[in-house]
Amino acid sequence: xxxxxxxxxxxxxxxxxxxxxxxxxxxxxxxxxxxxxxxxxxxxxxxxxxxxxxxxxxxxxxxxxxxxxxxxxxxxxxxxxxxxxxxxxxxxxxxxxxxxxxxxxxxxxxxxxxxxxxxxxxxxxxxxxxxxxxxxxxxxxxxxxxxxxxxxxxxxxxxxxxxxxxxxxxxxxxxxxxxxxxxxxxxxxxxxxxxxxxxxxxxxxxxxxxxxxxxxxxxxxxxxxxxxxxxxxxxxxxxxxxxxxxxxxxxxxxxxxxxxxxxxxxxxxxxxxxxxxxxxxxxxxxxxxxxxxxxxxxxxxxxxxxxxxxxxxxxxxxxxxxxxxxxxxxxxxxxxxxxxxxxxxxxxxxxxxxxxxxxxxxxxxxxxxxxxxxxxxxxxxxxxxxx
Amino acid sequence: xxxxxxxxxxxxxxxxxxxxxxxxxxxxxxxxxxxxxxxxxxxxxxxxxxxxxxxxxxxxxxxxxxxxxxxxxxxxxxxxxxxxxxxxxxxxxxxxxxxxxxxxxxxxxxxxxxxxxxxxxxxxxxxxxxxxxxxxxxxxxxxxxxxxxxxxxxxxxxxxxxxxxxxxxxxxxxxxxxxxxxxxxxxxxxxxxxxxxxxxxxxxxxxxxxxxxxxxxxxxxx
Numbered sequence: 101x102x103x104x105x106x107x108x109x110x111x112x113x114x115x116x117x118x119x120x121x122x123x124x125x126x127x128x129x130x131x132x133x134x135x136x137x138x139x140x141x142x143x144x145x146x147x148x149x150x151x152x153x154x155x156x157x158x159x160x161x162x163x164x165x166x167x168x169x170x171x172x173x174x175x176x177x178x179x180x181x182x183x184x185x186x187x188x189x190x191x192x193x194x195x196x197x198x199x200x201x202x203x204x205x206x207x208x209x210x211x212x213x214x215x216x217x218x219x220x221x222x223x224x225x226x227x228x229x230x231x232x233x234x235x236x237x238x239x240x241x242x243x244x245x246x247x248x249x250x251x252x253x254x255x256x257x258x259x260x261x262x263x264x265x266x267x268x269x270x271x272x273x274x275x276x277x278x279x280x281x282x283x284x285x286x287x288x289x290x291x292x293x294x295x296x297x298x299x300x301x302x303x304x305x306x307x308x309x310x311x312x313x314x315x316x317x318x319x320x321x322x323x324x325x326x327x328x329x330x331x332x333x334x335x336x337x338x339x340x341x342x343x344x345x346x347x348x349x350x351x352x353x354x355x356x357x358x359x360x361x362x363x364x365x366x367x368x369x370x371x372x373x374x375x376x377x378x379x380x381x382x383x384x385x386x387x388x389x390x391x392x393x394x395x396x397x398x399x400x401x402x403x404x405x406x407x408x409x410x411x412x413x414x415x416x417x418x419x420x421x422x423x424x425x426x427x428x429x430x431x432x433x434x435x436x437x438x439x440x441x442x443x444x445x446x447x448x449x450x451x452x453x454x455x456x457x458x459x460x461x462x463x464x465x466x467x468x469x470x471x472x473x474x475x476x477x478x479x480x481x482x483x484x485x486x487x
Numbered sequence: 488x489x490x491x492x493x494x495x496x497x498x499x500x501x502x503x504x505x506x507x508x509x510x511x512x513x514x515x516x517x518x519x520x521x522x523x524x525x526x527x528x529x530x531x532x533x534x535x536x537x538x539x540x541x542x543x544x545x546x547x548x549x550x551x552x553x554x555x556x557x558x559x560x561x562x563x564x565x566x567x568x569x570x571x572x573x574x575x576x577x578x579x580x581x582x583x584x585x586x587x588x589x590x591x592x593x594x595x596x597x598x599x600x601x602x603x604x605x606x607x608x609x610x611x612x613x614x615x616x617x618x619x620x621x622x623x624x625x626x627x628x629x630x631x632x633x634x635x636x637x638x639x640x641x642x643x644x645x646x647x648x649x650x651x652x653x654x655x656x657x658x659x660x661x662x663x664x665x666x667x668x669x670x671x672x673x674x675x676x677x678x679x680x681x682x683x684x685x686x687x688x689x690x691x692x693x694x695x696x697x698x699x700x701x702x703x704x705x706x707x708x709x
Binding site (some may be wrong): 249 | 613
């Protein structure tokens with residue numbers, strides 16, 4: 101295997117699932133395709149594997165062209181050196197674990213296949229289960245056989261289609277840790293399809309956020325999660341506090357941009373990409389919302405204070421999520437502020453202990469500070485609420 | 488007891504199975520996994536022998552294989568033999584009237600194989616032929632056994648079409664079912680009774696053993 105093994109793909113398609121994706125993945129890099137159902141992430145994986153033929157584009161892996169619509173090249177899956185792990189593993193039910201793996205060792209001389217398959221079984225910690233049939237294995241064991249089979253072909257790329265979705269939480273954590281360990285020993289591009297953001301953030305070097313087959317943003321997990329390029333990506337990343345405001349002024353010397361949000365003036369992270377007067381979307385992660393304590397002042401109270409009525413308090417173990425309706429300074433009695441439902445709703449989390457100590461209850465009021473370093477501005481999109 | 492008729496029936500059933508095995512695998516896979524215009528009509532055409540009276544099917548086969556027909560003439564030019572009232576014609580008719588018995592169980596068996604298992608075989612580097620041999624056929628094994636058992640038994644028992652197309656020529660087209668009819672017509676009940684009992688036992692044992700084999704096979708790995 102060469103060290104500079106990379107995958108480059110550019111796909112365009114209108115039917116049956118629209119695609120407009122450009123992806124590059126380097127050797128040893130684990131890239132996560134993240135998006136809702138129907139966003140085209142599995143279609144991209146299947147296109148790389150040669151299981152589906154996109155309308156237009158090219159797929160080049162390790163300097164070998166697997167697909168090129170202009171030159172009418174479409175290699176069948178058998179000729180592409182891929183390791184594909186299917187969502188429900190797709191093990192061969194009539195073959196034992198060992199033979200499931202030797203089935204993918206057709207490129208080796210017949211007498212060395214069993215030995216190699218046994219090595220792979222050891223690598224995924226399945227020694228002693230060689231003669232078990234898939235129906236006699238647990239979910240986690242099946243998953244390991246599927247991984248060993250995917251690696252058996254000495255692949256140029258590893259494709260993982262929601263590999264952890266069919267196992268329980270504890271097994272999932274264990275298998276994720278094993279994959280994290282394993283990936284350091286395999287220097288090939290790896291593409292993981294998932295809709296589990298935590299999984300993508302924990303395992304991937306880079307995240308590709310997809311929506312309706314289009315790459316919305318790619319970057320490190322923290323970059324995509326904390327600095328989404330648009331409200332669409334923000335919603336994909338599970339942000340709930342996404343609002344609309346207008347840019348009032350820039351103060352580069354202070355590192356801030358002032359925005360007007362329904363009559364309130366907020367200090368946001370400095371962002372020169374937006375002109376004064378421009379309408380923008382902005383978000384704030386719950387981690388950057390600080391609740392003002394009722395008994396004594398706390399850090400950052402001077403920073404973007406916002407008052408509102410508590411709408412809902414939901415405690416889940418140690419964490420309590422508070423949903424508040426913002427009280428706008430210019431809001432007249434009986435008139436709702438802008439926002440699809442006619443009001444701006446902000447969510448933040450506090451420890452259940454804090455919620456109890458501050459006697460947070462529904463129908464009460466609460467004041468929070470929106471820390472300016474957490475306020476991220478994005479271009480305004482029309483359909484942001486329709487996502 | 489007419490051993491000649493029994494031997495002819497077995498020979499006809501054997502060759503029908505031999506010819507229909509690859510045909511039913513091909514058609515079964517096609518109908519299970521491909522979508523194409525007119526698929527419903529193809530399925531209907533294959534199922535037609537199930538609902539048509541054997542005499543109707545036999546009549547059309549007789550007409551289309553007769554010496555004046557294009558198929559009959561072509562066959563005569565090619566081999567110097569007639570299709571109608573010959574073993575060759577009987578075999579062709581047998582293949583046609585057994586199509587639903589061979590194709591439908593195969594189609595159901597292939598439909599039961601998850602798509603991603605086939606795709607996993609290709610992703611493992613197996614050629615389509617190898618995937619068929621190593622993955623698809625072993626998984627479709629019960630369907631294949633059913634197809635062969637039904638075809639075999641049905642060929643032994645078919646009467647109407649055989650009589651229409653083959654007539655009743657001893658050693659050439661007289662199958663055991665027709666021989667039984669022939670003996671009954673001649674008031675030779677003991678011979679008819681022996682042959683009927685033999686056919687009954689033979690059919691039962693054949694079908695019973697293949698079903699048992701298929702059950703053992705399909706439960707072996709679960």
